Amino acid sequence: VLLISLRKFFSSESRAIARHILRKCKPEFLGAGSLKESAMVDVWVDVDAHQLEPVLKPIVFNCIINPFVGRDVDQGLVDESVEKLKKLLEVYEARLSSNKYLAGDFVSFADLTHFSFMRYFMATEHAVVLDAYPHVKAWWEALLARPSVKKVIAGMPPDFGFGSGNIP
Template sequence: MLGGVTDQNIVNTSLEKFKKVLEVYEVQLSKSKYLAGDFVSLADLRYFALTFNLTLTPYASVLDPYPHVKAWWESLLTRLEIKKVINIKKGSI
């Protein structure tokens, strides 16, 4: 990234760690629409930012095996506030 050389070992290790987090999210999101309940919270906004950055990489498909996480992601993407943030971030990339 950013013109440097990618250390694939670090990428692979990080993806495995992230998959463990996604497993926890999957369980939680099977019980509620958002991470802290049926309302958007700071937890959702925090992890939205991390997930958004991931979706800009070749590793975005890491979300595919987690249907509740994907539904959470798609739900967030429909929100006007999120759309505004995405437009701001895309302008800075």
């Protein structure tokens, strides 16, 4: 469990830790330039945490992790999650049809929080779902093109390291 302790402040929630660090070091990633941008960052961070991640988790776990640890794949749960994802991607498509990134026309913490589970989802056979959402796909490809994201990807094997035996 990741834990940050700064004087009397403790947190083990990764988004809270990241927000704290960004407020100190890179406030522009939180939309610090305007209240509207800041609110949009918060909205999309919450959408990731409470809507997207819970839909992606069953897909990622069943398609990548379960086969490597000898657990059965719950195909019904995967199919149900893919259908929920399609509905959610319609919301993303609408947002990204008028904005390059989730909080506006700037890369923000909101975009970056989406990266971890999306990266692993994109390593599954269900990644083709994005083909039906051209603005979502363009957003994803724009994130992947960033040099900092390329560095992060290098440390994130698409199979969580299970295939190589190097489990992170």
